[in-house]
Amino acid sequence: MRLGVRVDMVHANAVVSAIRHSNSEGMYTLLLNDCALTASSPDVLELYDLVEYKDGKAKFVSKGGRLTYLRRISSQVKKIFGHTISLKTDPRCESTVKEMQKRILEASMLCVRTYISGAPISVRFHADGDGAAAAIALYRMFNHISETSNAPHRHISWNPVRENFYSVQQFETDMMLFNNYHTAEKPLVIGLDFGTAEESAPQFARSGKFETIWIDHHPMPDALKPPSNYINPMEYKGNSSISTGFVSSLVASASGVQSSDLAEASLISDMSMYANHSDLRAFKIAEVLDYLTVRGSDHLRRPKGMESVIADQDALDSMYAEVHLMVENALSAGQKIAAKYKCKNDIIAVVVDFAKIKRMGMDYPLPGRYASRLQYLLEQSNPRTVTIVHYRSFISVRAGREISHKLKIPELILAMGSDTNGAIKGGGHMEASSIDVGDYGMENTLSLFLHLIGAENPK
Numbered sequence: 001m002r003l004g005v006r007v008d009m010v011h012a013n014a015v016v017s018a019i020r021h022s023n024s025e026g027m028y029t030l031l032l033n034d035c036a037l038t039a040s041s042p043d044v045l046e047l048y049d050l051v052e053y054k055d056g057k058a059k060f061v062s063k064g065g066r067l068t069y070l071r072r073i074s075s076q077v078k079k080i081f082g083h084t085i086s087l088k089t090d091p092r093c094e095s096t097v098k099e100m101q102k103r104i105l106e107a108s109m110l111c112v113r114t115y116i117s118g119a120p121i122s123v124r125f126h127a128d129g130d131g132a133a134a135a136i137a138l139y140r141m142f143n144h145i146s147e148t149s150n151a152p153h154r155h156i157s158w159n160p161v162r163e164n165f166y167s168v169q170q171f172e173t174d175m176m177l178f179n180n181y182h183t184a185e186k187p188l189v190i191g192l193d194f195g196t197a198e199e200s201a202p203q204f205a206r207s208g209k210f211e212t213i214w215i216d217h218h219p220m221p222d223a224l225k226p227p228s229n230y231i232n233p234m235e236y237k238g239n240s241s242i243s244t245g246f247v248s249s250l251v252a253s254a255s256g257v258q259s260s261d262l263a264e265a266s267l268i269s270d271m272s273m274y275a276n277h278s279d280l281r282a283f284k285i286a287e288v289l290d291y292l293t294v295r296g297s298d299h300l301r302r303p304k305g306m307e308s309v310i311a312d313q314d315a316l317d318s319m320y321a322e323v324h325l326m327v328e329n330a331l332s333a334g335q336k337i338a339a340k341y342k343c344k345n346d347i348i349a350v351v352v353d354f355a356k357i358k359r360m361g362m363d364y365p366l367p368g369r370y371a372s373r374l375q376y377l378l379e380q381s382n383p384r385t386v387t388i389v390h391y392r393s394f395i396s397v398r399a400g401r402e403i404s405h406k407l408k409i410p411e412l413i414l415a416m417g418s419d420t421n422g423a424i425k426g427g428g429h430m431e432a433s434s435i436d437v438g439d440y441g442m443e444n445t446l447s448l449f450l451h452l453i454g455a456e457n458p459k
């Protein structure tokens with residue numbers, strides 16, 4: 001059995017590995033052979049000072065503990081990586097997982113090293129089921145490190161992100177946090193399931209003062225130079241069906257933490273081709289995370305709160321029942337009011353006016369996810385379905401894999417843009433895209449789009 005660190009213990013020869021400046025007195029992270037504690041001090045300490053620890057206080061002994069620090073941090077990191085576990089992987093993406101393995105292990109080790117040393121960490125995750133699953137996997141990993149290394153009380157800030165890029169504001173907030181610290185290891189920003197967009201470029205270029213681990217599975221624009229420790233399955237002959245939650249669970253499993261439930265839930269949430277829809281627990285988690293990231297309270301939109309729901313079977317079951325009913329009702333209402341069009345190649349276009357769903361008092365899921373769910377449902381009975389959900393000035397288009405390569409929707413959107421002198425904008429990929437109708441108006445845009453996919457009698 002592992003014994004906790006007793007606060008009344010006296011530790012000689014502790015080394016200062018991180019300093020947090022505050023108005024009154026500094027807070028110090030002290031590295032020992034078998035633990036990493038936090039202490040205040042009557043003395044003004046510097047990095048790598050050797051100190052004596054007693055009752056939460058550090059007393060200066062001597063300078064020059066850098067080598068002691070390096071030796072200790074390496075041995076503490078090593079201790080954790082004796083227990084790597086494996087994650088069940090779909091045979092279809094095994095080769096990609098194998099190719100990513102080295103980067104995954106490096107990322108995991110960097111997390112452990114940064115955490116134990118006491119350097120601050122900012123985790124930013126896309127506010128959806130996949131991003132949240134990824135964040136919770138890492139949350140479990142950091143908890144595990146905290147227990148295994150006797151390293152409590154670290155600063156990690158967990159932030160859900162709505163944009164698809166690492167913004168100036170996010171960057172400034174991270175720098176503000178990091179500026180309060182003076183640390184042996186660089187501070188760390190972890191980006192999950194977002195950020196692979198051109199708008200991130202200036203912030204990535206300025207990221208020299210901290211380390212990054214960036215996990216994403218969206219296509220990379222040519223203009224973007226990724227930050228360090230960038231892991232995207234698309235760069236390893238994989239595809240976007242390998243979710244961020246799945247890759248993050250691999251990072252967690254490298255340090256001995258089980259999160260296969262989150263890996264599976266993220267695949268379901270992102271409608272991955274590797275998703276196992278008969279895994280009921282994973283399905284429930286996906287449904288609940290999708291909901292919490294959109295409608296959860298501040299606490300329930302962060303890993304600690306979300307994990308408290310997942311870890312409690314009753315809480316998970318009852319929240320799932322509630323959310324699932326909302327989704328089912330909204331989807332069946334949509335099927336009733338949908339307008340259907342026969343198109344070329346035996347394709348059926350299903351058009352839903354989301355404002356009508358809202359008027360019936362249903363405002364969850366949001367239109368984009370709603371379109372994905374409806375498409376998934378409809379393609380069970382007819383794989384040649386294209387789902388079109390419109391709300392305000394936006395249209396979400398979803399197409400099944402079987403027909404998406406015939407339709408080439410992103411190309412149609414570009415064509416509509418040039419036909420309308422740039423009034424219509426949008427983008428996405430073959431299976432999921434969105435259109436901003438701009439000045440061209442909803443009615444006109446819809447009929448233009450339906451015309452392009454060869455709908456009979458479009459409005």
Ligand SMILES: [Mn+2]
Binds near residue numbers: 130243244
């Ligand atoms: Mn994702």
